[in-house]
Amino acid sequence: MTEIGLPATVRACLFDLDGVLTPTALVHAAAWKETFDSFLRRLQGPEFEPFDATADYDEYVDGRPRADGVRTFLASRGIELPEGDEDDPPDHDTVHGLGNRKNVIVLDKIREDGVEAYPGSVRYLKAVRAAGLRTAVVSSSANCRDVLVSAGIEDLIDVRIDGVVARERGLRGKPKPDTYLEAAGDLGLGPDEAAVFEDALVGMDAGRAGRFGYVVGVDRTGQADELRRHGADTVVTDLDQLLGAKA
Structure with a gap:
């Protein structure tokens, strides 16, 4: 699936919010x-x-x-x-x-x-959906939906597992993989069929612990080596760098 830089086995993308889709980190x-x-x-x-x-x-x-x-x-x-x-x-x-x-x-x-999404993240979200993949946002924030709406990207997300949903369902937070596994399950997929996109080290740990099919580290702060040590399969500074890349 070279047009979006992911293995062909990946059928869904699970995105952290803060620092990955929006600069709210x-x-x-x-x-x-x-x-x-x-x-x-x-x-x-x-x-x-x-x-x-x-x-x-x-x-x-x-x-x-x-x-x-x-x-x-x-x-x-x-x-x-x-x-x-x-x-x-x-x-x-x-x-x-x-x-x-x-x-x-x-x-x-x-x-x-206000909040604006990273332009590169918006381009990547649209490319992912054009390629037929499902999308989810996985965030510890209780304000996740408000941010998605403010950033104008709520309609690009199929499933939302945030701090509110995690509390309602009794899910453990990152670095445990529960919230990411829940998002994949809500999309009807196993973790091996989903890619995780994270900028936080505890998110990398969650992706590794959940045995997801692919883990993308998003380096906004100069911690690429740490992201790799914590389990990233690849590291980018902006999501649109994956467009046309080979996984």
């Missing part, structure tokens, strides 16, 4: 930084070590469900918070409270600035 990273820096400043004073919106985001937060991102980053700093409840107000110093604070910030940024 940058929005999320900025929102996490604002959230964590405010919390750490209150906890540790003006000499606190700030959240690194590249290194800390990639290592502890990117691709994970929101509460897992809070737990994982805080654990890296030796901090443990009470879990709280999923509907905790955003000013509560709990795992869910911090996560909800981050979500408020993200939604404000999206409303203020």
Whole structure:
């Protein structure tokens, strides 16, 4: 299937959202930084070590469900918070409270600035569908549908497995492969018939653990070697680089 750069056995494409289809990974990273820096400043004073919106985001937060991102980053700093409840107000110093604070910030940024899909991703989505393949988006974000609509690409996606669906169905988040396996299943396919497209290292791990037919790493931040080490079969900086390529 050289016109879209995938093995001939692949019948569906399963795309992460943030950083793969839309540049919202940058929005999320900025929102996490604002959230964590405010919390750490209150906890540790003006000499606190700030959240690194590249290194800390990639290592502890990117691709994970929101509460897992809070737990994982805080654990890296030796901090443990009470879990709280999923509907905790955003000013509560709990795992869910911090996560909800981050979500408020993200939604404000999206409303203020809007969202546009990567042009290369739109071209690739259209080529995939023209080639007769099914499509799904697999994201830990609870705001996935809003982003798809804002970016004008919802009609190019057949199945959506996001943070809302994962919670409803009791699916474990990345790096577990559950959400990707669920997307393939909703399309009526096995994992060997689907390709995973990810920019996050935990997403690479999910693709490898789920034994998917092909895993594409999308390198927007200069981590191509890490993406390969975590299981990418190929790495591109934009999806339209796959057009006309040989898998």
